[in-house]
Structures are given as C-alpha cells and as structure tokens.
Amino acid sequence: MxxxxxxxxxxxxxxxxxxxxxxxxxxxxxxxxxxxxxxxxxxxxxxxxxxxxxxxxxxxxxxxxxxxxxxxxxxxxxxxxxxxxxxxxxxxxxxxxxxxxxxxxxxxxxxxxxxxxxxxxxxxxxxxxxxxxxxxxxxxxxxxxxxxxxxxxxxxxxxxxxxxxxxxxxxxxxxxxxxxxxxxxxxxxxxxxxxxxxxxxxxxxxxxxxxYPQAPWPVDEAHRKRVFSVVDAAFAQRRKTLRGALSGLAGSPVKAEEWLRGAGIDPGLRGERLAIEDYVALAAQLD
Incomplete structure (x- = not known):
C-alpha cells in the first residue's frame, strides 16, 4: 500500500x-x-x-x-x-x-x-x-x-x-x-x-x-452533433413552442410541425418538456 x-x-x-x-x-x-x-x-x-x-x-x-x-x-x-x-x-x-x-x-x-x-x-x-x-x-x-x-x-x-x-x-x-x-x-x-x-x-x-453501460442510441460524433443542434435550437428561444423554435432548423413552422409529429412529439410543447430520448428521436428525423 x-x-x-x-x-x-x-x-x-x-x-x-x-x-x-x-x-x-x-x-x-x-x-x-x-x-x-x-x-x-x-x-x-x-x-x-x-x-x-x-x-x-x-x-x-x-x-x-x-x-x-x-x-x-x-x-x-x-x-x-x-x-x-x-x-x-x-x-x-x-x-x-x-x-x-x-x-x-x-x-x-x-x-x-x-x-x-x-x-x-x-x-x-x-x-x-x-x-x-x-x-x-x-x-x-x-x-x-x-x-x-x-x-x-x-x-x-x-x-x-x-x-x-x-x-x-x-x-x-x-x-x-x-x-x-x-x-x-x-x-x-x-x-x-x-x-x-x-x-x-x-x-x-x-x-x-x-x-450508460450500453448506449441507447448512436454515440458517434456526427449523431451527437445532430442531437445537440436540435437541443440548441429548442432552447434558443425558450418562450416559443417547439413548432416555432425549430422552424429555422426545419425550414419552416409547417415542416417543424411535421417533423415533431413524425417523432411523436406535440408541436405545442416547449423545449424544457422534452427528455433526451425525445431529442434523439427528433435528430433521427434529420438522418
């Protein structure tokens, strides 16, 4: 010792x-x-x-x-x-x-x-x-x-x-x-x-x-950056709903709503309501 x-x-x-x-x-x-x-x-x-x-x-x-x-x-x-x-x-x-x-x-x-x-x-x-x-x-x-x-x-x-x-x-x-x-x-x-x-x-x-002992999602750098870009956008304007906050990333509010619904997420929610799993699901829509 x-x-x-x-x-x-x-x-x-x-x-x-x-x-x-x-x-x-x-x-x-x-x-x-x-x-x-x-x-x-x-x-x-x-x-x-x-x-x-x-x-x-x-x-x-x-x-x-x-x-x-x-x-x-x-x-x-x-x-x-x-x-x-x-x-x-x-x-x-x-x-x-x-x-x-x-x-x-x-x-x-x-x-x-x-x-x-x-x-x-x-x-x-x-x-x-x-x-x-x-x-x-x-x-x-x-x-x-x-x-x-x-x-x-x-x-x-x-x-x-x-x-x-x-x-x-x-x-x-x-x-x-x-x-x-x-x-x-x-x-x-x-x-x-x-x-x-x-x-x-x-x-x-x-x-x-x-x-996590076994990562529940891909952890490569490209995927991490996609997830983080969604997170940053969702919280950039905290008072906005996700439909509005993600419109820039999606291309328009309409596309943002389609994107959110595709991931099973209510477009009327705000970023602070989503867990990491939700952000990963949203990022998957970018693939």
Missing part, C-alpha cells in the same frame, strides 16, 4: 502560490482547495480505485491530485497554466514520492484535448472545473473520450443543479439535456466556500455522470 500523501493545507497553498508568484485569476477560474477532508470526500465520492486512470482538469497547485494519486492507478493532469504545470510534478514528488511515477502532466487547454493527446485512455474524470468553462469542458471531454465511464466534477452549485435537473423544471436546459446524452446525471453534494483560496463568492456543488 502506498504511503499517505502529505495534503496541502491553507498555509502550504499560500506558500506555494507566493513561491510561484501566482495570483489566482478569475479568467482561469483559479480557486485552490486547501481542505484535506474535502479532498478525501471528493475522491471517495468519485469511486476511483487502483485500476482507474483518472483525468484531472485544472489541478492547480495539486490538492486534489495528491488525493487521487493515493487511490488511482494513474493520474493524467491537464493544466493550461505553464507555471502550475511545471511545478506540479515537484510538489507530488515532495509530498507523495511513492506515487510520483503515476502522475503525467499535460500542459494543454482541456477544451482542445483529444484522445491523441493522452498517453493512456482515462476511465474516470475527476476535477475541480473552472466555473467559467465548466459545462463546455465537461461536454467536450465526455464526447472526445468515450473511455471515461464515470465523471465527478466540482462546479458552481447553480451549474451542478442545472446539470442534474430533470425535464419540466425551470432550471432544466441545454446542459441538462446534453449531459444526459452520455449517461445518468445526479448531484453528489455541495461544497462550502471556506475550503478554497481565494474564497469564491458562490457555493460549489459536485455532479456525477455515469456513462
């Missing part, structure tokens, strides 16, 4: 940041976790084990990375900030030397990562995602890396609630539908502000995606 890593506390986080002359920026969504119990909670909730290759996005100073290395077989850490990416291996070697060889740092933008950029195929995604790009990063990685079977990400609490929302609710929208294209989505708890430095102005939440 590997030795327990020395987690980063508030003092260590500030010392590391000062040493690197890091001033956390809102642009990169840099809020560093400094509470060991929160790290342990996230790792436990993720369910990763000794067989997992974990993809971590935005490892920052390494708080969550240390926790993941203690449980996973390998951690692939994608970090856009070259200063942070350069320091992370040193931090891990200093605080978890037994696990240092299991870490690979990839200096890249997570929104541009593909399978070809990674030395191994990840089985899990666990990350404290930057608030400003959380949903695009999550959707991009789930679409580009089908090897990811589970995802547990920390995002702004409101975003976690939207991702996990079901059809018919006020906060159900584009993120809710798109996340469900890949798997079952659920909230996995909330995280207070005090465990971060600097302290964010909003609460955080954990959201989990479990990829």
């Amino acid at each position: 590997s030795a327990t890593p020395l987690f980063l506390g508030p003092a260590e986080i500030r010392e590391l940041a000062a040493d690197l002359d890091i001033r956390p920026t809102k642009t990169l969504g840099q809020n560093f976790v400094h509470d060991a119990n929160t790290v342990r909670r996230i790792v436990t909730a993720s369910g990763v084990g000794s067989d997992d290759v974990v993809l971590e996005v935005g490892p920052g100073l390494g708080s969550l990375t240390l926790g993941l290395l203690a449980s996973a077989h390998q951690v692939l850490a994608v970090e856009i900030d070259p200063v942070l990416a350069g320091r992370l291996p040193e931090t891990v070697a200093d605080r978890a030397p037994d696990q240092a060889a299991a870490l690979t740092v990839i200096g890249a933008d997570a929104l541009k990562i593909t399978a070809a950029d990674l030395p191994a195929m990840p089985t899990a995604l666990v990350a404290n995602l930057p608030y400003n790009v959380a949903v695009p990063v999550l959707i991009h990685l789930m679409s580009q890396l089908p090897s990811i079977q589970t995802a547990l990400v920390m995002v702004q609490l409101e975003v976690a609630q939207r991702l996990a929302a079901g059809p018919g609710g006020r906060i159900y929208g584009v993120p809710s539908v798109k996340a469900r294209f890949f798997g079952e989505v659920s909230q996995a708890g909330s995280v207070g502000r005090s465990v971060f430095w600097p302290e964010p102005k909003v609460e955080s939440g954990l959201v989990r995606i479990r990829r």
Whole structure:
C-alpha cells in the first residue's frame, strides 16, 4: 500500500502560490482547495480505485491530485497554466514520492484535448472545473473520450443543479439535456466556500455522470452533433413552442410541425418538456 500523501493545507497553498508568484485569476477560474477532508470526500465520492486512470482538469497547485494519486492507478493532469504545470510534478514528488511515477502532466487547454493527446485512455474524470468553462469542458471531454465511464466534477452549485435537473423544471436546459446524452446525471453534494483560496463568492456543488453501460442510441460524433443542434435550437428561444423554435432548423413552422409529429412529439410543447430520448428521436428525423 502506498504511503499517505502529505495534503496541502491553507498555509502550504499560500506558500506555494507566493513561491510561484501566482495570483489566482478569475479568467482561469483559479480557486485552490486547501481542505484535506474535502479532498478525501471528493475522491471517495468519485469511486476511483487502483485500476482507474483518472483525468484531472485544472489541478492547480495539486490538492486534489495528491488525493487521487493515493487511490488511482494513474493520474493524467491537464493544466493550461505553464507555471502550475511545471511545478506540479515537484510538489507530488515532495509530498507523495511513492506515487510520483503515476502522475503525467499535460500542459494543454482541456477544451482542445483529444484522445491523441493522452498517453493512456482515462476511465474516470475527476476535477475541480473552472466555473467559467465548466459545462463546455465537461461536454467536450465526455464526447472526445468515450473511455471515461464515470465523471465527478466540482462546479458552481447553480451549474451542478442545472446539470442534474430533470425535464419540466425551470432550471432544466441545454446542459441538462446534453449531459444526459452520455449517461445518468445526479448531484453528489455541495461544497462550502471556506475550503478554497481565494474564497469564491458562490457555493460549489459536485455532479456525477455515469456513462450508460450500453448506449441507447448512436454515440458517434456526427449523431451527437445532430442531437445537440436540435437541443440548441429548442432552447434558443425558450418562450416559443417547439413548432416555432425549430422552424429555422426545419425550414419552416409547417415542416417543424411535421417533423415533431413524425417523432411523436406535440408541436405545442416547449423545449424544457422534452427528455433526451425525445431529442434523439427528433435528430433521427434529420438522418
């Protein structure tokens, strides 16, 4: 069994940041976790084990990375900030030397990562995602890396609630539908502000995606794009009925109505009433 890593506390986080002359920026969504119990909670909730290759996005100073290395077989850490990416291996070697060889740092933008950029195929995604790009990063990685079977990400609490929302609710929208294209989505708890430095102005939440064991629809990129184009159109003007909202995509309101009825959907409904299965059925009408 590997030795327990020395987690980063508030003092260590500030010392590391000062040493690197890091001033956390809102642009990169840099809020560093400094509470060991929160790290342990996230790792436990993720369910990763000794067989997992974990993809971590935005490892920052390494708080969550240390926790993941203690449980996973390998951690692939994608970090856009070259200063942070350069320091992370040193931090891990200093605080978890037994696990240092299991870490690979990839200096890249997570929104541009593909399978070809990674030395191994990840089985899990666990990350404290930057608030400003959380949903695009999550959707991009789930679409580009089908090897990811589970995802547990920390995002702004409101975003976690939207991702996990079901059809018919006020906060159900584009993120809710798109996340469900890949798997079952659920909230996995909330995280207070005090465990971060600097302290964010909003609460955080954990959201989990479990990829469908057997996808109930085609998951190739061309089909995914067709489904997502329908979703985007349906929610572009939320006050419109689907007959009106999809008229541009269909070519006219009349064609939109024919299209909807062909998929067994009432043209008078609005986008928030449809489940992912309905959007897949609509996309099939485009084939």
